[in-house]
Amino acid sequence: MSGEDLRQLYLQFGCCMAAIVTEANGSENIGTAFHVGEGVFVTARHVVENRQIREIRLTDPDLFYRSDLYPKNEDGSYTVGPNSQRMCVELDGSLKITAGPFFHPDPLIDIAGIKVTGMQSGAHYVPLGGHLDDWVASSDFVLTKALILGYPPIPFTLEPVLVAASCEVNANVDLRTGDSRQLHFILSATPRGGFSGGLAVSEYGGVALGIITQSLINNDQAPELGFFATTSIEAIYICLQEAGILPDCQKEGWDGLWDDTPEERKQ
DSSP states (O other): OOHHHHHHHHHHHGGGEEEEEEEETTEEEEEEEEEEETTEEEEOHHHHTTSEEEEEEESOGGGGGGSTTSOOOTTSOOOOOTTSOOSBSSTTOEEEEEEEEEEOSSTTSOOEEEEEEOBOTTOOOOOOOSOOGGGOOTTTTTTOEEEEEEOOOOTTOSSOOOEEEEEEEEEEEEEEETTEEEEEEEESSOOOTTOTTOEEEETTTTOEEEEEEEEEOSTTOOGGGSEEEEEOTHHHHHHHHHHTOOOHHHHTTSTTGGGSOHHHHHO
């Protein structure tokens, strides 16, 4: 995958990324969320659980204009004007939470969904893809490229800055989470706080490979000393479907699978 291909993924999906500023006990943290359609955002559970959400904002909503998804002028340039399609209503990308956060039914699974107002109708979103846990073999995706997007704090900056990094999938692992095993992808990137809730995009089809939830570490070491792990997309589907906020655009092609409850799907 070339640098040009990675940049195109960045231009297409960077506009879907939102920084979440939260506070608890006087401590302020920054996490990440991404738009999966119809004003629904996905993040990591630990980013928002037992914390007051002070702000959620798209930091780079105009990146969409520079991607091939937006019509350009004949000379290849792009023009953003009053009538241009926008990702959000507010020029600064600010959003307002109207419902949630909703958590995965398994309290040990680090996924949450929220619903907001402020997105334009038909705003661009990240497709989740079709690689459910049981369908992924141990070697699938290994040594393929991925793009990660999130908001690890950068010292001396005045506001959250979207950070993009190229990496590759090093391994697929099943981690025991709650009562079942859950697929995670191990990536070659350096784990940092603030990436939590962020997005890993696969080079195959430009779909979400997974959501960044944790750094796999031993003995409470610094996150940077652990493995960069992303939870696969099946947990996202279940979380949003259980909460009744799974967007219709993510149900397409599933022949009604996500219209059922998790219990009904097991029957």
